[in-house]
């Protein structure tokens with residue numbers, strides 16, 4: 001059980017952790033009479049040590065939200081009605097079996113939203129369901145609006161999307177941050193609680209933090225800021241490489257030792273001198289040269305890129321170049337550089353080899369029906385989901401499940417998705433809110449919040465800046481009739497076991513295990529992983545090693561496995577048989593060729609970039625009154641000079657148009673964005689179709705109406721949506 005301290009009759013404090021975003025800060029939950037009444041930062045957590053942000057503290061309002069869906073709902077012509085679990089599951093399974101029987105597994109899809117990644121059981125069970133249903137089924141995740149291009153770059157360089165290097169924050173002396181705002185996002189593909197403090201530590205020990213971004217964000221304001229024209233990061237990175245090669249800053253022997261294709265790369269980057277790219281990036285050539293020299297000369301330096309570098313037109317190229325600059329500057333797999341975390345599994349290299357081989361095969365074989373784009377980590381581009389539902393033919397989606405996601409607000413052209421959802425023969429949401437998306441579904445099945453389930457952050461173990469393990473038990477019982485996603489999926493598999501050979505086998509094995517007195521749950525898999533990886537008990541071979549139960553029992557605040565990340569592990573992180581990084585790829589050459597393609601339409605003079613807000617988490621925390629206090633709402637940022645030219649004043653509502661759509665929202669005028677740029681927060685556009693009253697009141701505009709779901713506008717290598725650097729214009733209303 002989670003650690004408990006008696007307060008008074010009926011009240012306990014339980015040690016747990018927050019799972020809204022990636023730092024996974026330690027929290028202490030106060031529970032009175034079975035109800036979560038307070039969340040506070042855990043002062044004994046070894047890494048977050050007394051820090052939790054306002055979202056983490058406000059989460060009691062989500063758990064106890066009167067707008068929460070806590071019973072199964074069925075949509076009728078008159079609105080949603082309550083049904084029993086048995087009624088819901090019987091109807092869903094009957095209809096699903098009929099659809100699969102008539103059209104095959106290719107007629108079924110699943111959209112898996114970002115919060116789902118924080119539950120090990122949710123991840124594992126969705127994969128078991130949708131992959132087990134048959135190889136022709138459709139699987140979409142939020143990754144194609146977030147990380148697919150980063151994962152694809154790893155697949156090209158290291159042979160597996162699962163090897164993603166992170167900056168060694170605790171030891172670096174020069175951190176270059178591109179397209180990320182860790183002060184507000186708290187880190188992404190990088191689990192580092194108190195990340196702002198870690199960045200200030202770099203400066204305190206005499207180092208530097210350089211932020212390269214079109215916006216002088218909250219983070220940029222605290223460190224050195226280098227403004228860049230949106231979606232030109234790849235040009236800057238190509239110039240950094242050109243300087244390193246031209247000035248002999250690269251250690252060619254060392255690179256040759258670990259990588260193949262250096263000569264190919266050298267030729268490719270040669271035309272991208274700082275003078276040639278300056279007109280595109282807006283960065284002075286001498287500034288680029290200085291940065292290249294500093295990266296090569298500083299023994300502990302790293303470039304770290306995140307969302308802004310992933311969601312442009314050349315996301316795979318940009319992520320690829322970030323790693324290549326780290327390699328050429330001598331900073332890959334070095335203390336204080338860009339390093340691989342890994343799991344510390346016995347035989348890690350061969351595990352990576354097998355995983356990489358399967359995922360590369362799946363990328364080649366599983367192409368989206370629309371656009372023919374490969375599946376990165378088995379997931380298709382979510383931007384194409386509406387078209388996959390609407391376009392007739394083989395593998396047309398007729399039944400769709402959506403868990404932990406609100407794609408109407410998060411995928412490009414969400415308005416296209418709404419009628420598509422209405423056209424489905426079966427649509428089922430696993431969610432605890434009636435949102436802009438789930439309100440279009442035939443059923444909403446109520447699920448638990450993070451404090452109503454046990455957990456181990458399986459998906460984030462490979463991004464820990466300090467090797468660390470923590471697990472938790474549920475701190476309160478599920479609200480109403482809520483169930484965990486895996487329980488719903490397990491029942492669904494049992495009820496439709498005739499639809500897929502794997503389901504039949506799973507159901508049979510489950511019955512056999514039950515007869516033997518074993519109740520199989522996903523927790524057994526998570527426990528197995530904890531036991532086998534660094535710090536684990538190796539199933540009894542390592543005395544005092546970790547297990548799931550030991551983590552929740554004797555180490556509720558979590559356990560630091562090692563003080564620093566291991567280096568010298570490059571070989572075991574590479575899934576290619578030869579154990580060397582592969583630099584030469586036709587996909588990379590093709591993306592570089594695109595850089596000199598036609599520019600943006602002349603009548604859309606501005607470039608739109610995204611923007612995070614410290615009290616939002618994409619679209620799903622806008623129903624918390626605490627987080628929506630004060631002057632809360634969506635507003636865009638534009639530069640004072642642009643505002644003057646367009647005759648727009650601070651606070652005024654404007655129309656923002658792109659070649660794909662038009663929205664209206666108020667702007668704030670600032671010097672903190674470059675001229676020619678408009679920064680717009682995402683996750684807004686609550687329009688009253690959902691059942692979350694506070695969010696509906698906040699409204700806002702769906703920025704993804706300005707983005708394109710046309711297959712030609714989706715990044716062809718990774719299927720990434722194009723969400724930054726989109727050409728727009730502003731008109732005063």
Ligand code: SF4
Pocket residue numbers: 018019020021022023024025051052053054055056057186
């Ligand atoms: S930073 Fe993220 S993990 Fe930490 S308390 Fe805030 S929302 Fe939770």
